[in-house]
Amino acid sequence: MGEGALAAFQDAFAQALLADDVSAEIANAPPEWAALVRHPAFAVYRNTVTRGLVDAIVANHPAVLHLVGDEWLRAAATVYARRHPPGDPSLLRYGDGFDRFLASFPPAADLRYLADVALLDRAWSDAHGAxxxxxxxxxxxxxxxxxxxxxxxxxxxxxxxxxxxxxxxxxxxxxxxxxxxxxxxxxxxxxxxxxxxxxxxxxxxxxxxxxxxxxxxxxxxxxxxxxxxxxxxxxxxxxxxxxxxxxxxxxxxxxxxxxxxxx
Amino acid sequence: MTLSPSAGLSLKPEHYADALAAPADARWFEVHPENYLVDGGPRLAWLGAIRARHPLSLHSVSLSLAADEPPDAGRVARLARLVARFEPAIVSEHLAWSAWRGSYVPDLLPFPRTRAALDRIAANVSIVQDALGRTIAIENPSHYLPVPGHEQDEIAFLSELARRTGCRLLLDVNNVYVSARNLGFAAEAYVDAFPGDDVAEIHLAGHRADPSLGEGLLVDSHDAPVASAVWALYERLIARIGPRPTLVERDDALPGFATLDAERARAQAVLTRANARAPEPVT
Structure with missing residues (x-):
């Protein structure tokens, strides 16, 4: 690999990790990377990343979890995580803006209290580590x-x-x-x-x-x-x-x- | 503070009280510094109390040393503050990347082991070691799929990284086993070829078969006891290189403290036997 090859590899890999649709992601990729992403084991990386982020959202929002249940929250958190991967590696407070996400998340339209509950769960995490x-x-x-x-x-x-x-x-x-x-x-x-x-x-x-x-x-x-x-x-x-x-x-x-x- | 070649345990908040009460007989604990990047509060207070009784190891997962960019300066500075506060016996990271262009992903990702990658990673290791004022240990990650473009095998790559930066190595025996099964190489040959003098720490952990692909794909899940095949590799390694600080890692499906501590005792027994066999130092 030549100059900049590592960066190009990481661009392609990172994009495929959080893509909603992997096959769309590799349509224009060089053949060797398309093969990498198409490998069945690539799903291990995708699953680990998504599960890690979703676990953090669930752990950081116990009151939201109580109100909507595990399956609903995990589905919402998966959408959130793919759109908003963390900038900070400390996942203790991952989910900055999750309340605003819920406020405009169509499946939560009837749960008008959910964003405020998420905001207070976040306040608890902030207070805990302040x-x-x-x-x-x-x-x-x-x-x-x-x-x-x-x-x-x-x-x-x-x-x-x-x-x-x-x-x-x-x-x-x-x-x-x-x-x-x-x-x-x-x-x-x-x-x-x-x-x-x-x-x-x-x-x-x-x-x-x-x-x-x-x-x-x-x-x-x-x-x-x-x-x-x-x-x-x-x-x-x-x-x-x-x-x-x-x-x-x-x-x-x-x-x-x-x-x-x-x- | 240096670590005697004894056995330690991953430390989770669920076990704080047990860890604090555990006898201090060479037990040490390892945490991910990412879980302590807070300004204050009970997490830091617990870690401080445990550190006052037991040696500590900081095992980082987010420095992203194999990314084609320098590690985030703020992240390195925060780690340096934690190191200064808790004075851990060991600081370690992985031969992997986990952050890229400002986004962090909770995984340890592979890359093509090229000469250019080695130059970049050696520079990144040096940045971190300079900031911390100490050497760090670099761990072999688990592999799940063949990455195209490797120019060097992993052991040669890690050995050269250690030679160029002065870093130490952390040999995760479970990762060797998982990778060997997934990529089709001999785990014994890898363990036998690993440069023993560079090994500052050993990791043992549990794995499980991938739920959809089965035994053909093992996942380094840290949610199960150490497998018997991994214990066998560990004993083989210790017999060759002598006793080293050894961690029993558990991150998920956490059992009670006593159950984990019994696994730690099994590693300690291997180390104690090796110590008994070790020749008297030449004076």
Missing amino acids: RDDPVVDPATIAALAPERLAGATLVPHAAARWHWSDELPIHALWTRSRRGDADLGDLAWRGEGVLVTRPRDAVEWIAVGRAACAFLDACAHGRPLADAAAAASRADRNADLARLMAMLLDAGAFARLVVDAGR
């Missing part, structure tokens, strides 16, 4: 004078993920699916939010409201607490801000309190 941040002690907030608190910022914990759904009881749905609860019959179909954290060594989550999610969004954008509180009040004018902050601090949503030295 940096070991410290957790803000609520006492440091309590000790701060109100005027300094207004200008301070709370930096979300590296493991904190939150999601609000206007229409779905996503906290109840995801919690029951994660637990493998067979009975999803008596859900109240109204909007809910979830905050996923890992304040110590285990991933935890709680139900949160629209106001808490707006507060966390503002904090994530580096806004001072006065702005975050205003955003929370806009999202829900009945929000009890003191209780909301206490709940988020208790859940371990924040890694640092930054007090502006100039104020």
